[in-house]
Amino acid sequence: MITLTVCNHKGGTGKTTTSINLSAALSLSGSKVLVVDLDPQGFLTRMMGQSEPEVSASSLVLFEQDLTAPPPILKLPNFDLIPSSPALSTALRRLTKPTDVLWVKEYLQSQLGGYDVVVLDTAAAVTVYSLNALVASDLVIIPVLPEYQPVIGAEQTYQTVKMVQKSLNPGLSASKFLFTMVDARKRNHHAYRLYMREKYQEDVMTGIVRTCTTLSVSSHDGRSVYDTNPAARGAVDYANIAEEVSNLFQDRFGHTARSHEWAGHGELAPLASSEMP
Numbered sequence: 001m002i003t004l005t006v007c008n009h010k011g012g013t014g015k016t017t018t019s020i021n022l023s024a025a026l027s028l029s030g031s032k033v034l035v036v037d038l039d040p041q042g043f044l045t046r047m048m049g050q051s052e053p054e055v056s057a058s059s060l061v062l063f064e065q066d067l068t069a070p071p072p073i074l075k076l077p078n079f080d081l082i083p084s085s086p087a088l089s090t091a092l093r094r095l096t097k098p099t100d101v102l103w104v105k106e107y108l109q110s111q112l113g114g115y116d117v118v119v120l121d122t123a124a125a126v127t128v129y130s131l132n133a134l135v136a137s138d139l140v141i142i143p144v145l146p147e148y149q150p151v152i153g154a155e156q157t158y159q160t161v162k163m164v165q166k167s168l169n170p171g172l173s174a175s176k177f178l179f180t181m182v183d184a185r186k187r188n189h190h191a192y193r194l195y196m197r198e199k200y201q202e203d204v205m206t207g208i209v210r211t212c213t214t215l216s217v218s219s220h221d222g223r224s225v226y227d228t229n230p231a232a233r234g235a236v237d238y239a240n241i242a243e244e245v246s247n248l249f250q251d252r253f254g255h256t257a258r259s260h261e262w263a264g265h266g267e268l269a270p271l272a273s274s275e276m277p
């Protein structure tokens, strides 16, 4: 089983869109995928067309300190889902012990070993939920819009992941920046991609997700982009990301590696000094 966390301390960078469509792509390529919504606002749960669950049927069960509690899994067309509940917000007050960052890891190991991939969608904040996700993960994907504030948020997230890796989860292989909502016509998008590529090298995914209207409309009624329009560029882009992720864990997926070219879409121009983070 591979556990992926989708995380960025900055909001609106495509975390939930990535969780849904990357999971759907992994599922289409033959993996058994579970998505856990760890955002108290529960946008992923809503986008999957699910109403607010009972607390006992939400991802809060993973923090109930009863590792034998059955997982509250919803079977959806593209993947299985453990939905979020607003009760995650109020439970923050009691989840304050240092060891409270270990619950998801323990629960996944004890109850959810039957999945090939578990994808954890997190909120844009450092909370016990996002830390639990990082502690349980093999890989962290940091979706980042190639613009000033999201890049700063992504770099801060990268540092948080490094701290978790050092102190709590040495098994965490890496965090990878994933450029989302890339608009090839914008010069600053090219420039921020080049800046990140030069600074973080192989920690930047070679695949990118371009702006795609189908991605923003398809995720409001429980469907992934593959149900709405499998030919849309968002579908193509997330399929490439799924393959890149599979290749990172070749031994566990059993896939043959395909070499990925840096998805440049033309030459990248450097940032002006006034644009540097």
Ligand SMILES: Nc1ncnc2c1ncn2[C@@H]1O[C@H](COP(=O)(O)OP(=O)(O)OP(=O)(O)O)[C@@H](O)[C@H]1O
Pocket (backbone or CB within 6 Å): 010, 011, 012, 013, 014, 015, 016, 017, 018, 039, 043, 122, 123, 124, 180, 181, 182, 209, 210, 211, 212, 213, 215, 216, 217, 219, 234
């Ligand atoms: N590649 C894309 N092309 C066009 N729109 C996109 C793309 N990716 C995401 N969006 C849109 O951008 C908005 C923010 O995306 P999303 O909800 O996935 O971000 P998020 O990081 O999960 O946000 P939050 O921090 O609030 O949880 C949504 O309206 C979504 O439909």
Ligand SMILES: [Mg+2]
Pocket (backbone or CB within 6 Å): 015, 016, 017, 039, 043, 044, 122, 123
């Ligand atoms: Mg979200």
